[in-house]
Amino acid sequence: MKLEAVNYQDADAAKRFVESLRDYGFGVLIHHPLAQSQIESIYQNWLAFFHSEEKYHYHFKKGCMDGYFPPDVSETAKGYHVKDIKEYFHFYHPWGICPPELKAELLAYRQAANQVAETLLTWVEQYSPPAVAQHYREPLSSMIADSDQTLLRVLHYPPLSGTENPSAFRAAAHEDINLLTILPAANEPGLQVKLRDGSWLDVPCDTGYLIVNIGDMLQEASAGYFPSTTHRVLAPTPEHRHKSRLSLPLFLHPRQDVVLSERYTAESYLKERLKELGVA
Template identity: 65%
Template sequence: MSLPIVDYTAKDAPEKFVKSLRETGFGVLTNHPIQQSMVESIYNNWQAFFNGQEKQNFAFDPEKQDGYFATEISETAKGHTQKDIKEYFHVYPWGRIPAALKEEILNYYQLASDLAGELLDWVEAYSPESISKHYSEPLSHMIKNTPNTLLRILHYPPLTGNEEVGAIRAAAHEDINLLTILPAANEPGLQVQNQDGSWLDVPSDFGNLIINIGDMLQEASAGYFPSTTHRVINPSGQANNKSRISLPLFLHPRGEVQLSAQHTQASYLLERLRELGVK
């Protein structure tokens, strides 16, 4: 089995995209409006940032959750004991961003957020009525004027051989948010878990845009759209010496949005951040 690739410009793209989300937890789009040249420039510029010392001036704020997260304080995926082998930077339009990188990354943030709103409209349009009745408001309206959507620049450093036994770049996990929007990374390694427990490689060709379901959409849809279990495995051979950069946009509703009878966005997020050990 392989993940279907959907042409964003095709008339039947919305239906095919939502069908793929429902069946695999992932949608892969080609011919989408995010420019490859912009993504490659971001990867190159932020690789230089992670290679330098300026990142130490942006140490993360435990309350606001913006800024730079070093490898030693990286996430531990729910149900795991080893920390992921990664460092990352959290971008919010209201947060701290290196001046030289700010304009480009915020342009990307806006473009990806606009596209994400359209994809949420697709999801709602092809949700059965028995499911859409659970949405407390239109899905794309949940993110209107939200301060919570997070753009994370992830850097998986080259492996040294001194990593903790059993640690990988990102242990199997589900995302917290509604949808995650992810341009193909500059190196392979992302895998999605199939319903039978096997793992599928997610296409890493530049030009692909990868979208997966998060826990908040699962919560809002009463489980109809299952949150996607995925991981980033360690490279082997000469690829051990290569960094990997990726750029996920985690689409979050406003804090007061009611996801279900049990949770608002704010209450759900707090619960998950505590589980991850970063709050």
């Protein structure tokens, strides 16, 4: 069993992509509009940033959630007590901080990825059964329009030193908070998705692949029809332990006033989850 890549340009791409989301919580796209050269340039430039002392000048402040998050304050997945082995930078547009020399490239990618995301949310709504679509308080793509909460995260999983907690993951099993996550394939393997039978399936990381997964907010808005699937990033195998892993997820967050369900607005849901993660 494996996740089949869907050609973004095929006539039946929308249908097949949404079927994959429904079955696995994940979809894989090829021949999409995002430029691989731009993604690789971002990986290269941000790897240099993470290796520099400059990163400490952008240390995040609690309550803002933008800026640099070092390994010692990295996320602890819900239900776990060991922090993930990673460091990362949060970029929010238009209000978030960002190193000036890296901002233009990051902003251009974010805008391109957000346009693809609007299309994918339209596909999801198009192929939602009427009984499911009736739960959407507004079109899914309009939920992210003018949102200042959509988050671009630049993730660096550093090489292993040998001193790590043996039970630690690069990212322990978790679900994302948002509507959809748009993720170009990382430069190293390790991402896995949990299937309904409890087994784990490798998510392909071929160059040029675009990985998309459902977050908790879409699960909430669809009354559970679209599952927010558990996923994780394994610690590297011994032959890869000296290599950095970089990834660039775009977490699509609705405007804070968007009503997800009778229980939650986007704002109330986000606050609850950030407290569970120990970063708010």
